Structures are given as structure tokens and as C-alpha cells.
Amino acid sequence: DNGLHILGEPISSANQPELTWESGNDFTFIFDLGLSPKIDFEVAKEDTVPYYTITATAEDKEGMKKNILMQHGGLQDVEAAGDESYVYVDLKQEGREVKDTFVSMRDLSSAYKTKFKKAKVGSKLKFNVVDALADEGDRARLLHVKKEELKDVNPEFQSVVKSFKDYVAAPATQETFDKIYGEGVVKTEEEFEAQVAKELEKNYHQEAEYRLTKDIRKFYMDKANLTLPEEFLKRWLLAVNRGKLTVDQIATEFPSFVEDFKWQLVRGYILKKFDVKITQEEIEEAAESFVYYQYAMYGMQGMPEDMVKDAARRMLDDDQQLQRFQEQVEDRKAFEAVRPLMTLKKKKISLEKFRELK
Secondary structure (H helix, E strand, O other), rough: OOOEEEEEEEEOOOOOOOOOOOOOOOOOOOOEEEEOOOOOOOOOOOOOOEEEEEEOOHHHHHHHHHOOOOOOOOEEEEEOOOOEEEEEEEEOOEEEEEEEEEHHHEOHHHHHHHHHHHHOOOOEEEEHHHEEEHHHHHHHHHHHHOHHHHHHOEEEEEEEEEEEEEEEOOOOOOHHHHHHHHHOOOOOHHHHHHOOOHHHHHHHHHHHHHHHHHHHHHHHHHHHOOOOOOOHHHHHHHHHHHOOOOOHHHHHHHHHHHHHHHHHHHHHHHHOOOOOOHHHHHHHHHHHHHHHHHHHOOOOOOOOHHHHHHHHHHHHHHHHHHHHHHHHHHHHHHHHHHHHEEEEEEEEEEHHHHOOOO
């Protein structure tokens, strides 16, 4: 090891002389290298970053309560259409009929919003799908066809209003509490509010933890104070992405690339300094956690472990996904290495002020 650390790969120099390809000639090839800057800093108690504790107001708790009840709500028949209503209709024209389809009032043109606000169940209205809906995807969903099939559909229909529905929050009843938390876990509205406060605290803690990782990252990037060979990196990026990225695209994305590149170097220094190793098992666990999260987003909790592992394994077969999860693990372990050695200065802050932080 000669101690020389380079960034990217060597690229042909702009000072490369023109070569004459004749027998017996000597050839000189010149390459440019991007040298990695030296990194040398200590992690100590003097290293101070803020750690925010977000205080929940009564309004925050009430908002969370409403959101939870709304998430477990459903559609309910109403007598007339409002701005947020769904209108269920039958559509008919010669040779085509679409039964019990629906459209959101939010998606309709102002003229059709007015028409449906005046309509009642059973009303018959002329309905031109092009005039009513600006978005082709909305038209295709309404007519139960693919977007590419729209050109073959006459836009003029006769519509019959079947019903108006609004999405309403679930009531704060025992049935709702059992549905959300399991049977008998929450028995009163006071217990529901206590559960809401606990969930809000958990959410705020996660936001504060994420903010802490951003502040730690910035602190040590500033402390390292790295200078990169930017002109070399621009040429290298253009060379390795030839045909994929233009000079203008690289210029636009370069500032964020430089920040990410600097963090990679700082993170690598921290991991090496504290002799932190990354295992394949940790990368697989990160991928599995992501799969669990995605399933939960669609309300599919409690998926079988073998199904989750299989989905994670297929994700990791993709080199880009593998790199993404490896970097996630490296980030986490770098933060875990420095956090106990730093000083976290606790600060109470409102959610509004927290969201204003840059």
C-alpha cells in the first residue's frame, strides 16, 4: 500500500498528445487521477449538535386523533354532492354502457362541478368525458378502459346519477377502538386519547432522530473540511455516464453529488477509525425491514417471514438496491459509533418551529 487513494478511476488527460500509429513509434499515454483528500479528525465530547424534543400541543393531539379516525373511516351516502364528494353514475351511449362507475368532484371541471352540485339521485345529465375531466388517467378509470383506448371512445355519454358519497371518519366507538388496537385494548375515549399521545410522541421521536442524523452528518463534514478535485470529478462523471448524462445535467446535479461524495469519504473514515464492520446479514435485515414497511403501508401487517425474506432477497439481486441498503447500514453504524462520544444538547421545540429548520 503506497498510501495513494484515488477517487473514481483514472481518465485520459486533456493534455494527451496526438498519437501517430506507425510501426516502431513509441507511445506516451497520459492519465489524470483524482486524489482523495486527507481526512484526520477526532471525535470528542466537545463535538456538540442539537437534539430536539418536539412538544405536542393540544391541537397536535386533536389533529392526530382526527387523522387516525379518518384513516379507519369509509364512504357514506349523502343527499347532495360537495367539493370532496364522489359521484356514482351509470354512463350510456350507443354501443357502450358503463355501470356504477364513479368520479371525484375534485377532478371535475368547474362547469361539471356546478352541474353535479345541482343534481339529485336519479338526475340525467349529458356528460362529455373530455370536457369534464382534464386528465386522461381519470377518464380511463371512469370508463374502465386503458388510456391508449380512449381515442376510440366517443366522449359523449348520457349519465344517470346513482348516488353521492363522502369519505367520513370512523366514530370514536368501542367497535372502532377494537378495530384499530385489538379487542379490549382501548375501552374509553380517555384511553384512546392516551394512546394517541403515545403514538404522537413516537412519531416525533422518529423525526427528531432523523434530524439528529442530518446534524451529525453535517457536523463531521464541516469538521473534515474536504476539498475535492471537482473539475476531475465532472470529467469522470461524464466519461462513466457517456450517453446517459449530458454536460448540463451533470452541472445541475453536481452540487448534490459532491455533498454525497464527501459524506461517503467521511463515513468511510469513521467506520475505519472505529473498526466498524458491515455484514451481509445486516444488509439483508435492512432490506427485510424495508419490505415489512412497504407491506404495512398497504395495511398488510403480519406477513409470513419466508415471504418477506424472499422479497428482500430478490431486491438485493439488483446491484443498485444492494448498494442502497449497504449505504443505509453504513450510515446507521457510523452514527452509532460517534453518537455516544459526542455531546447532544437537548432543545425543546414546537412542531411548527421544528419543520422550519433547514
